[in-house]
Amino acid sequence: MLGVPWLLMQLQPRKAEVRLALRVTLAAVLALVIANLVGLPQSSWAAITAVIVTQASLGASLKAAGDRAAGTLAGAMWGAAVAALLPVHGPPPDREIAMVVALAPTAFLAAVRPSFRIAPITALIVLLPTGQVTGSPLIYALERVVEIMLGIGTGIAVALLVLPSRAHALLLASAAKVVELNAELMTALVEGLVAGEGRPGLTAIHARIRAALKQVETVADEAARERRGHFTGRADPEPLLRTLYRLRHDLVMIGRAASRPLPGEVATALTPRLTALRDASVALLQGTAEALRRADEPPGTEAFEASLKAYVAEMDALRAGGRTRDLASEDVGALYALRFSFEQLALDLRDLVARAGDHAAPALTPRERP
Template sequence: MGRPFGRVTASSIAALLASKRSELILVLRVTVASALAFVADRLVGLSQGTWAVITAIIVMQASLGGSVKAAMDRMAGTLVGAIWGAAISLLVPHHGDLETGIAIVVAVAPTALFAALSPSFRVAPITALIVLVPSGGTALSPLAYAFDRVGEILLGIIAGVGVALFVLPARAQNLMLLSAARIAELNADLLAALITALMEGQGRPDVASIHARIRASLKQMDAAVDEAARERKTHLSDHVDPEPVARTLYRVRHDLVIIGRASATELPLAVKPALEDPLLGVRDAAIAMLRGTATALRAATPPPDLAAFDASLAIYVAAMDALRAGGVIRRMESEEVGRIYALRFGFEQLGLDLRDLSERGRELVEKGRPADL
């Protein structure tokens, strides 16, 4: 039992720290990288060592693939900006205010164009300006100052990437799978909210917020997929490509959009007695499948099979076929008929995509991946 401290206990603090493990590891890596960059700068003796520390902090991302991308972008922008800034400093006089203003425009405009065309060069205009108008009253020539600037950035990149690689490294694929697990859980929450509204007809106040959280998680997943691909291209990882899992989760989201549109209003009274229990069975089986998949993605275990979902879907389809054979559906308004068949189509497509999601997850387990989440 935790020792109380006001309203906070030691056990609650430990639980909070455990839930923020990834964030705390990132804090540690950023701190180590900045300290290492500072020590390295003091040993090398560069003129503006703070830039090495700043670069190490910028380079340090949540995953190794993210750190590599940040390092490449930082280096590309620095090289372009330093070369152009040094050239303008040597070729364009800038002793007075007017001349300096003209030189700044000439230095910044082309590098800003590079930055507009590619985010990789977003630091190029800043670097060009720093080289053109150095701070601190440095006595170095423009060319020497440019070399010094590149050296500072390179030192920070080495410190940042080195720490990302060797100090509690986080692989992008694992971050991607955590996001995928979160999306699967949110999809389960969304399906529960949709079918509740379909049965009760009391509106869907929670649906918009769930959709917003799904969109945010999808963005995180997409970024992690890109970073995982970069890790494989640079031979920093031999993980299985997680992109098929991400692609399937997008299809599951599309299926839920179809189901959401079909369940915007309460189930027609003519079919509700016959379809209510089968629909609740399909809902429960799909939710169990989604939550089980989320658990499997986190634990690197095989996802659950679809036997329960398939059985519940078969019962639901049989109930609809019985309504059609009995003439109930023919007596309904065309709009209502369209909705209930769209709902059936959505669940059938969801079943196909859940099966694909299970197979893609099983591939990850069978081909193996380090369980270092």
């Protein structure tokens, strides 16, 4: 018994994964039991479908269920039609011709609409059934549809009722990760600009941001699916996703403008302002990330606004004092591109804070936390 507390302690950081494992197991067992109770001939299809449908969030389960249902119906009906109209069990090449007729249209449909990717497999299963089949192709197809629909229904019911996890909570965690990576990128960009020591770690940071944004995009689609199904009243995830992409574009623009070290006297004047602006930006990004993760109100932008105002004032003082006249045109262009990029970043940081506020009220309920 000493091992049980230790095991529970090890699993504590993996609560979301443990809950998913329990939902998947329960859904498969329930689907199998129900299928056997109602006398379906191949109850394993119901269990397999329940496993496929039960995902990390309700939104993901709804998407998996929709794809599975669409592919099953299309493949089963077309496979049954081909089996009824063509001599599947005749001498060669009868079966091969039937396979071509069954697979070519469904494979094309799956290529055009990925949600139908199960259609060719289902068509082939109906066309070439395993075991002893005595009924008509239509009856066989209907049995497969009923089995899979039973699995879909069981999976959705378990995802909705048993330790449910909403995509909105996963969305906020994924968005917080992107915002934190943006803070890391901001630090690297300004450090390379003021220190002039190159930026060797930028490629890896950009790759992580791209991957994290893809994750947010996936979870945002799942959260939107929950909203359309009226399973949640949370804020629309699309504005937050758009803001994250705009924020990434701002940092890319800052990176391009900061690709050249600050020249001489200008560096002496601007480095303290840039350092303060970097620190304020990073603090705001990190604070917003924490607010997203906790579904709390985000921090204010006052410190960032003050540091940006001071940076712009220093830029204006340099120009008014004629200290940029002797600079190369590339350096002058980079300076003003950097200023414009920071001003654009300010707009999108304000929007990020507003979008985080949209998702903070009301706070997530315990049932909606990942």
